[in-house]
Amino acid sequence: MATNDTPLERIARATPDSLAGRVGGLGDRAIAWIFIAPTIVLLLAINIFPLIWTINLSFTNYRANRLTLGSEYVGLRNYERILTDPDIWHNMQVTAHFLFWTIFFQVLIGFALAWLINRNFRGNAFWTTVIVLPMMLSPAVVGNFWTFLYQPQIGLFNYVVSFFTGVDPASFQMIGSVRLAPWAIVIADTWMWTPFVMLICLAGLRSIPGYIYEAAEIDRASKWRQFWTITIPMVLPFLMLAVLFRGIENFKMFDLVVELTSGGPGSTTELASINLKREAFEKWRTGYSSAFAIILFVTVFGLANIYVKALNRVKSR
Amino acid sequence: MTEFLENLARLRRGPWEMVASILIGLGVVMLMQPFALQLFSWSLIVILAGTVMFMIVSHFPD
Numbered sequence: 001m002a003t004n005d006t007p008l009e010r011i012a013r014a015t016p017d018s019l020a021g022r023v024g025g026l027g028d029r030a031i032a033w034i035f036i037a038p039t040i041v042l043l044l045a046i047n048i049f050p051l052i053w054t055i056n057l058s059f060t061n062y063r064a065n066r067l068t069l070g071s072e073y074v075g076l077r078n079y080e081r082i083l084t085d086p087d088i089w090h091n092m093q094v095t096a097h098f099l100f101w102t103i104f105f106q107v108l109i110g111f112a113l114a115w116l117i118n119r120n121f122r123g124n125a126f127w128t129t130v131i132v133l134p135m136m137l138s139p140a141v142v143g144n145f146w147t148f149l150y151q152p153q154i155g156l157f158n159y160v161v162s163f164f165t166g167v168d169p170a171s172f173q174m175i176g177s178v179r180l181a182p183w184a185i186v187i188a189d190t191w192m193w194t195p196f197v198m199l200i201c202l203a204g205l206r207s208i209p210g211y212i213y214e215a216a217e218i219d220r221a222s223k224w225r226q227f228w229t230i231t232i233p234m235v236l237p238f239l240m241l242a243v244l245f246r247g248i249e250n251f252k253m254f255d256l257v258v259e260l261t262s263g264g265p266g267s268t269t270e271l272a273s274i275n276l277k278r279e280a281f282e283k284w285r286t287g288y289s290s291a292f293a294i295i296l297f298v299t300v301f302g303l304a305n306i307y308v309k310a311l312n313r314v315k316s317r
Numbered sequence: 318m319t320e321f322l323e324n325l326a327r328l329r330r331g332p333w334e335m336v337a338s339i340l341i342g343l344g345v346v347m348l349m350q351p352f353a354l355q356l357f358s359w360s361l362i363v364i365l366a367g368t369v370m371f372m373i374v375s376h377f378p379d
Contacts, residue, residue: 079361083357083358083360083361084354084358086354089354089357092348092349092357093349093350093351095349096349096350096351099349295361298361298364298365298368299344299345299348299364301368302341302344302345302364302365302367302368302371303341303345305337305338305341305368305371305372306338306341306342309334309338
């Protein structure tokens with residue numbers, strides 16, 4: 001055996017003659033298709049087929065718990081009922097409240113943390129790890145954890161609020177109060193996902209070349225002016241990405257809120273996805289819930305298109 | 318503004334994508350606003366129109 005053989009030559013020599021004869025007649029394109037075919041089949045089976053099936057179900061009155069009754073084609077009636085239902089409209093407003101305030105606080109705190117972490121100080125890596133920890137936990141764990149923190153008798157959260165405001169810790173319930181419950185889920189989600197926004201902002205801050213600040217220093221621009229005319233415009237595409245990422249994720253939020261409040265008290269924290277689960281697996285209105293799922297899908301898909309556009313803009317910079 | 322309208326007339330990708338994005342954004346706002354049920358009812362049509370438009374115009378030349 002020649003010692004200066006290339007790896008490809010060694011593989012070709014090691015291939016059995018019977019196999020080499022069979023593959024030898026195939027072109028590069030055919031071999032590429034053979035390699036990607038399992039992935040495409042899997043994708044069709046677990047993504048595309050369920051989507052098409054859900055679209056099909058959304059035009060019927062099918063109920064998954066009454067298989068023997070079959071189903072009837074009802075046209076756009078499911079969509080009409082959903083889009084004229086004040087309860088669903090209320091769920092969307094609850095989702096909007098959750099979406100707006102979580103993104104607002106996560107961007108504000110995430111950017112501030114990234115700006116602080118971007119400075120060179122002792123223990124920088126340690127604090128970055130500590131800040132990023134909540135993001136690595138399971139939403140179910142975070143939900144349970146915050147349920148304990150919000151306990152009026154033993155919860156740490158009420159005691160911290162009491163320490164700063166002087167209010168009796170047992171006098172208010174974050175989860176049980178109609179007024180406070182929407183804020184309870186906002187706080188828990190902000191605690192969990194601010195590190196994610198911080199990491200994206202940190203990537204943006206670290207991508208700004210130092211010579212731009214040096215040029216600004218030479219031009220005697222103040223720190224405040226440098227912040228508004230250099231830092232913010234150059235981090236903005238990254239911030240936009242973070243907003244879109246969190247927007248799409250929070251629009252589908254389910255697990256954390258179910259663990260914390262289960263949509264209560266009443267329906268004050270019932271997000272669209274929680275109502276969808278109830279319609280599908282508690283009331284068993286499969287056709288109706290399929291139509292609801294398609295409405296949410298179209299919304300997320302539309303937002304994802306904007307996200308891809310923003311991503312391309314960032315790439316082209 | 319004139320350049321934007323010219324690019325729209327010449328079927329350029331950039332401005333048309335912006336129009337589609339605005340339509341999607343408007344639809345999402347209509348879906349989640351607390352003011353009128355009528356706007357909520359029409360939101361899906363607006364989002365769908367924006368999304369389909371986005372998919373078509375993303376094939377326009379730059």
